[in-house]
Amino acid sequence: MHDDLIARATTWLTEDPDPDTRDELAQLIEAGDVEELKARFSGTLQFGTAGLRGELGAGPMRMNRTVVIRAAAGLAAYLRKHGNGNGLVVIGYDARHKSKDFAQDTAAVMTGAGLTAAVLPRPLPTPVLAYAIRHLGAVAGVEVTASHNPPRDNGYKVYLGDGSQIVPPADAEIAAEIEAIASLNDVPRPDAGWETLDDSVLDAYLARTDAVLAKNSPRTARTVYTAMHGVGRDTLLAAFARAGFPTPDLVAEQADPDPDFPTVAFPNPEEPGAMDLAFAKAHETDPDLIIANDPDADRCAVAVKDNGTWRMLSGDEVGSLLAAHLVTRGAQGTFAESIVSSSLLGRIAEKAGLPYEETLTGFKWIARVEGLRYGYEEALGYCVDPDGVRDKDGITAALLITELASELKEQGRTLPDLLDDLAVAHGLHATDQLAVRVEDLSIIARAMERLREHPPTELAGLPITRAEDLTRGTDRLPPTDGLRYTLTGARVVVRPSGTEPKLKCYLEVVIPVATHADLPTARAKATDLLATIKRDLSAAAGI
Numbered sequence: 252m253h254d255d256l257i258a259r260a261t262t263w264l265t266e267d268p269d270p271d272t273r274d275e276l277a278q279l280i281e282a283g284d285v286e287e288l289k290a291r292f293s294g295t296l297q298f299g300t301a302g303l304r305g306e307l308g309a310g311p312m313r314m315n316r317t318v319v320i321r322a323a324a325g326l327a328a329y330l331r332k333h334g335n336g337n338g339l340v341v342i343g344y345d346a347r348h349k350s351k352d353f354a355q356d357t358a359a360v361m362t363g364a365g366l367t368a369a370v371l372p373r374p375l376p377t378p379v380l381a382y383a384i385r386h387l388g389a390v391a392g393v394e395v396t397a398s399h400n401p402p403r404d405n406g407y408k409v410y411l412g413d414g415s416q417i418v419p420p421a422d423a424e425i426a427a428e429i430e431a432i433a434s435l436n437d438v439p440r441p442d443a444g445w446e447t448l449d450d451s452v453l454d455a456y457l458a459r460t461d462a463v464l465a466k467n468s469p470r471t472a473r474t475v476y477t478a479m480h481g482v483g484r485d486t487l488l489a490a491f492a493r494a495g496f497p498t499p500d501l502v503a504e505q506a507d508p509d510p511d512f513p514t515v516a517f518p519n520p521e522e523p524g525a526m527d528l529a530f531a532k533a534h535e536t537d538p539d540l541i542i543a544n545d546p547d548a549d550r551c552a553v554a555v556k557d558n559g560t561w562r563m564l565s566g567d568e569v570g571s572l573l574a575a576h577l578v579t580r581g582a583q584g585t586f587a588e589s590i591v592s593s594s595l596l597g598r599i600a601e602k603a604g605l606p607y608e609e610t611l612t613g614f615k616w617i618a619r620v621e622g623l624r625y626g627y628e629e630a631l632g633y634c635v636d637p638d639g640v641r642d643k644d645g646i647t648a649a650l651l652i653t654e655l656a657s658e659l660k661e662q663g664r665t666l667p668d669l670l671d672d673l674a675v676a677h678g679l680h681a682t683d684q685l686a687v688r689v690e691d692l693s694i695i696a697r698a699m700e701r702l703r704e705h706p707p708t709e710l711a712g713l714p715i716t717r718a719e720d721l722t723r724g725t726d727r728l729p730p731t732d733g734l735r736y737t738l739t740g741a742r743v744v745v746r747p748s749g750t751e752p753k754l755k756c757y758l759e760v761v762i763p764v765a766t767h768a769d770l771p772t773a774r775a776k777a778t779d780l781l782a783t784i785k786r787d788l789s790a791a792a793g794i
Contacts, residue, residue, distance in 0.1 A: 256288050260310070263292075266435040267309065269316040269352070276309035298322060298426040300418055300615055301750050304397055304406035307348055314349070314397075314405045316356055317435060322407055323357040323393070324438045325429030327364035329421070330390055332428075335412070336365055338390030341448075343371040343380030345396040345482050345547045346508030347405050350374065353395040356440070363439030366390075369446040374482045374508060375453060376548035377408070378644035382456045383448075385414040385641070399479075399519035399545040400751070402512045414641040415618035419729075453486070459639040460490045463647045464654050465580055470495045472539040472656035476649075477502035477529045479518045480509040481546025483645060490646050496653055500536045502528045512546070519545055520552030520563070521631065529554065530561045540656050540666065544645040550631040551645035553652055557667045564666070567593035567682045569652060570627035571673055572666060573635060576655040577625050578603040584624025587617050590721075590728070590735065591744045591757040592629040595673065595680035602677070611731050613749065614643050629682065629757065671770055678761045679770070681777035685756040685785045686748075687794050695747045695754045698792040702734055702745060707791040711783035713738040721746075741780065743788060754794065758784050 260280050267273045279287050291310025296303050296318055303322055305314045330336060340361045344354035354370055361368035369387065371380060377394050384392040392410040400406070409417050409425070417425070432438065464470075474491075476499035478484040484506050491499060504514050505528060512518040515525045520543040529541050533554070541554035541561065553564045564572075574586060574596055586600040587608040600607035605624075610616035617626035617634065618641040626634040632643030635651050652666075659665055674680070689695060706718050719725065721733035733746035741760045748755050760780045762773045 272309035272315045300422045302408045319353045323360035328428040329425045335390035339367045340391045341369050341383045341389045343394045346374040348510045350395045358445035359440040362444040378640045379456050381640045381642040383452045396547040416615035418615045463636050469657040469661045472653050473497045474499040475532045475538045475541045477505045477543045480512045483544035483548030502532050542649045548645045549643045551648040555666045566629040566631045571595045574599045585622045587620040587626040589628045593680045598677040678763050679773045682759045683781040687754045710787045
């Protein structure tokens with residue numbers, strides 16, 4: 252076993268084109284570090300519907316140039332097999348460690364395979380890449396990003412020509428093509444032959460951002476903005492300037508791209524502490540709202556002053572505010588969200604007489620809804636211009652929420668005031684999450700198994716009226732690893748995360764509210780119920 256491990260690592264070493272990972276691996280082999288070698292050679296990073304994502308380093312279980320070249324070659328083979336062998340593949344990348352290298356390698360592989368490749372001019376937001384695919388008539392797109400993962404990670408996200416991320420069976424077919432590559436020496440990689448795009452694609456994207464705003468709407472709301480050490484700042488500032496909003500006050504410490512994300516434990520606006528510097532800036536400048544993007548700027552977080560203190564709005568709150576704003580503006584088309592997002596969107600759509608769809612988790616599903624006008628997911632992802640970007644877009648979402656804040660400001664009102672109105676109109680929809688991060692993935696499998704074998708019959712004293720095992724699929728949804736419980740006045744969905752080592756449980760309670768005066772009591776009741784459901788669910792899952 253030991254000799255076999257060393258042999259596999261040595262073979263890998265002879266093919267590795269990257270001096271950094273070659274040195275790293277040579278040292279591990281020389282030191283005979285069997286445990287570390289086992290961790291890196293115990294399998295291969297699995298190519299799935301999120302593409303690839305993992306820790307940077309040498310070996311098939313890490314993100315590195317060898318793994319990326321194989322992934323690109325597998326994608327090229329898939330495209331050729333599907334009759335797109337001379338099409339264009341457009342490639343974007345963020346500012347993480349190795350992102351540019353991975354983008355260049357992808358361009359070289361595509362060129363060597365007979366496709367045409369074009370690379371965006373510099374690190375840019377993921378939505379710019381998603382836009383470029385359809386704008387340029389590409390057959391596929393690749394974005395090198397690990398979104399809001401820790402600094403040691405990177406990833407590889409694949410889109411097809413419709414501009415949305417891959418879904419089954421494309422992921423499995425691409426994975427099979429990757430598997431079929433015997434050696435890196437079989438993959439032609441010329442030194443040139445692809446195009447580096449100029450700013451015209453970005454300019455076209457920015458021109459398109461104007462379309463999300465209403466003509467002559469008020470543009471007065473003042474913002475504090477953080478790019479969270481990512482690539483959003485320049486694109487967002489350009490979009491805000493075009494729209495005529497006041498220039499956002501930047502959180503200077505987080506404004507420049509930095510792959511080490513020095514001021515945050517996790518570069519995700521949802522994580523505790525990530526927004527502290529933005530709150531500090533807001534105490535200085537007293538804006539109308541705080542906007543944050545995640546590092547690749549496809550998500551948008553919003554914070555508001557509520558009863559004198561700054562607080563983050565949940566993704567569900569922002570999702571329903573944007574929906575209400577679009578309804579007021581007379582938007583037509585289907586409103587869609589994932590099954591783990593708040594059911595309030597369905598109520599808003601129903602009252603407005605608009606079609607409504609629920610999908611599996613992820614924008615790869617939401618973006619495919621027929622006739623989509625607006626889609627959102629509770630993890631801070633919003634698609635407000637599906638004709639331009641078939642994916643979540645943190646730039647256009649920021650524009651739209653700032654327009655809404657401006658309209659309310661003109662009326663002497665705020666975003667929390669509108670949330671109160673929605674609660675009175677449709678019932679208070681309060682959501683929460685129980686997320687358990689694990690080192691050992693078997694803990695997640697055991698929790699799911701336990702819930703399947705011994706399903707709870709009630710949570711927080713509320714009877715479970717319907718329990719669905721989503722691996723069987725439903726009349727509206729394809730199969731996925733998840734459980735959904737419908738309770739009297741509540742809903743719970745449990746699923747393993749697709750991108751992180753986490754078990755995620757999504758909770759929602761709905762409490763009828765007669766008047767604005769009843770809101771404080773309803774909120775207290777909701778908080779209490781959610782806490783009790785969380786406790787009972789933890790016990791049932793053994794976590």
